[in-house]
Amino acid sequence: MSEVAASIxxxxxxxxxxxxxxxxxxxLFVLCSLPFIALVLGAFNVPHFELGTNPIEHIQxxxxxxxxxxxxxxxxxxxxxxxxxxxxxxxxxxxxxxYAFFYVxxxxxTWLILDQGLYWQGVLADIAKRPxxxxxxxxxxxxxxxxxxxxxxxxxxxxxxxxxxxxxVYPITLLGVWHFWxxxxxxxxxxxxxxxxxxxxxxxxxxxxIRTARD
Amino acid sequence: xxxxxxxxGDSANILPSEITTESAYLNRRQIVQGAIAAGLIGTAGxxxxxxxxxxxxAALTYKRNSQYSISDEPNKYEDVTTYNNFYEFGIxxxxxxxxxxxFKPTPWTVTVDGEAEVKGKFALEDILxxxxxxxxxxxxxxxxxxxxxxxxxxxxxxxxLKQFKPTSKAKYVAFKTVLRPEEMPGQRYPxxxxxxxxxxxxDEAMHPLTILAVGVYGKALPNQNGAPLRLITPWKYGFxxxxxxxxxxxxxxxxxxxxxxxxxxxxxxYANVNPNVDHPRWSQARERRIGGGLLASRVPTQMFxxxxxxxxxxxxxxxxxxFY
Numbered sequence: 001m002s003e004v005a006a007s008i009x010x011x012x013x014x015x016x017x018x019x020x021x022x023x024x025x026x027x028l029f030v031l032c033s034l035p036f037i038a039l040v041l042g043a044f045n046v047p048h049f050e051l052g053t054n055p056i057e058h059i060q061x062x063x064x065x066x067x068x069x070x071x072x073x074x075x076x077x078x079x080x081x082x083x084x085x086x087x088x089x090x091x092x093x094x095x096x097x098x099y100a101f102f103y104v105x106x107x108x109x110t111w112l113i114l115d116q117g118l119y120w121q122g123v124l125a126d127i128a129k130r131p132x133x134x135x136x137x138x139x140x141x142x143x144x145x146x147x148x149x150x151x152x153x154x155x156x157x158x159x160x161x162x163x164x165x166x167x168x169v170y171p172i173t174l175l176g177v178w179h180f181w182x183x184x185x186x187x188x189x190x191x192x193x194x195x196x197x198x199x200x201x202x203x204x205x206x207x208x209x210i211r212t213a214r215d
Numbered sequence: 216x217x218x219x220x221x222x223x224g225d226s227a228n229i230l231p232s233e234i235t236t237e238s239a240y241l242n243r244r245q246i247v248q249g250a251i252a253a254g255l256i257g258t259a260g261x262x263x264x265x266x267x268x269x270x271x272x273a274a275l276t277y278k279r280n281s282q283y284s285i286s287d288e289p290n291k292y293e294d295v296t297t298y299n300n301f302y303e304f305g306i307x308x309x310x311x312x313x314x315x316x317x318f319k320p321t322p323w324t325v326t327v328d329g330e331a332e333v334k335g336k337f338a339l340e341d342i343l344x345x346x347x348x349x350x351x352x353x354x355x356x357x358x359x360x361x362x363x364x365x366x367x368x369x370x371x372x373x374x375x376l377k378q379f380k381p382t383s384k385a386k387y388v389a390f391k392t393v394l395r396p397e398e399m400p401g402q403r404y405p406x407x408x409x410x411x412x413x414x415x416x417x418d419e420a421m422h423p424l425t426i427l428a429v430g431v432y433g434k435a436l437p438n439q440n441g442a443p444l445r446l447i448t449p450w451k452y453g454f455x456x457x458x459x460x461x462x463x464x465x466x467x468x469x470x471x472x473x474x475x476x477x478x479x480x481x482x483x484x485y486a487n488v489n490p491n492v493d494h495p496r497w498s499q500a501r502e503r504r505i506g507g508g509l510l511a512s513r514v515p516t517q518m519f520x521x522x523x524x525x526x527x528x529x530x531x532x533x534x535x536x537x538f539y
Contacts, residue, residue: 043509052298053297054308055508057361114509116512126498132496182496183497186406
């Protein structure tokens with residue numbers, strides 16, 4: 001609650017906030033876009049960025065992986081703030097969350113346009129029939145209201161309900177991990193890492209809630 | 216020699232003088248690899264060194280078998296040799312290319328066992344000696360819904376198997392990949408049950424389309440493609456094409472197969488390419504042809520990967536949804 005209020009009423013005078021807004025945020029914006037820019041360079045065959053033998057698969061997998069990574073990074077912001085007592089981190093959370101949405105959306109569009117070639121018959125059948133695609137698509141749909149309500153105006157308008165709504169990011173992340181897990185053929189090491197991190201972050205949140213409720 | 220020469224006419228009409236014997240090419244390969252090991256060839260680092268080593272693979276002498284070749288343009292050599300599923304060297308597609316340099320495909324022996332009159336341990340060159348090498352340009356369809364066109368060089372499996380005089384009890388043929396975790400880093404992790412095993416019904420094994428490949432693009436097989444000996448059944452999903460074979464066993468009962476052990480509800484014994492029977496998690500109706508670039512769309516998958524005319528009779532009366 002306090003973090004929402006803090007980000008709405010930005011104390012303009014705080015020099016720390018100013019530094020974050022002027023330097024940290026733009027730098028983070030560029031940093032987060034690098035995986036995407038690398039793919040764009042690859043699409044134009046820039047040396048060292050080549051997309052390999054199956055470029056569509058590479059783009060799709062890379063975007064999906066980064067979508068999941070950004071979801072987990074976003075989930076880690078609040079615990080990190082608490083552990084390191086760095087309230088300034090909260091100001092970066094929205095951008096990280098929006099990048100998660102961006103990468104997941106691009107992952108979906110790559111599948112839709114480049115992989116399936118807008119072959120609607122196949123696309124609709126896959127979403128309906130293939131559980132791993134169904135849950136991936138569901139995760140994308142659930143991300144949309146979060147992205148739409150990420151503005152200051154929406155935060156203000158939704159008040160307390162904003163936080164409840166944005167708790168959706170936990171089930172979304174788990175759906176994303178499940179989506180990844182389900183499509184690997186045999187080697188589950190990478191999805192297992194994401195699952196562990198997501199459960200740790202969720203567990204921490206639950207533990208904190210129980211503790212505050214008890215106090 | 217324990218191996219009986221097959222009757223003339225079994226192998227194509229090629230003059231013996233035109234054929235590079237297997238031992239000759241394997242020797243050449245050994246010299247080249249020795250030179251690489253001694254640091255005489257390929258002193259540049261990493262990737263380029265590997266690329267250089269690849270080009271040193273022995274050239275083979277062979278005749279194109281046009282009866283069993285398709286006319287599609289083959290994929291680039293780079294596609295065929297850097298985009299591989301060979302989990303013994305790692306799970307990423309480029310892992311086999313990156314991690315297979317220290318693998319030693321020479322000398323190589325194959326153990327033949329089971330329901331056959333001629334059994335034992337044979338040097339690879341002795342097994343291959345009676346046969347002329349043929350080039351077959353085949354489609355390869357991976358169960359992951361991508362495909363390539365590959366000019367293999369090899370010999371019909373049936374002709375090789377006949378040398379061992381399988382008995383009437385030989386209903387199946389089982390194959391086993393070499394187990395060398397010290398040279399195959401992927402085998403250090405239990406991603407699949409090692410060693411990899413595969414099998415065919417005897418009539419599938421004897422089918423003229425089924426070959427044992429020893430080369431690709433006119434040269435000896437690179438390690439990442441299953442050197443020195445691998446199976447090719449072009450109407451089946453790629454995982455049936457077991458690589459680096461060290462054992463051939465004739466059996467009466469259907470032998471276990473690696474992917475079926477790992478996920479029986481997803482990978483069957485037959486694994487025939489079939490656009491109408493989907494993988495439980497994805498559609499098999501269409502496939503991505505590797506090499507098409509960013510804007511090429513998927514193409515429809517053909518029944519038995521386009522080899523329906525040749526192989527459909529093998530499965531007459533079988534419910535292919537059940538025997539996937």
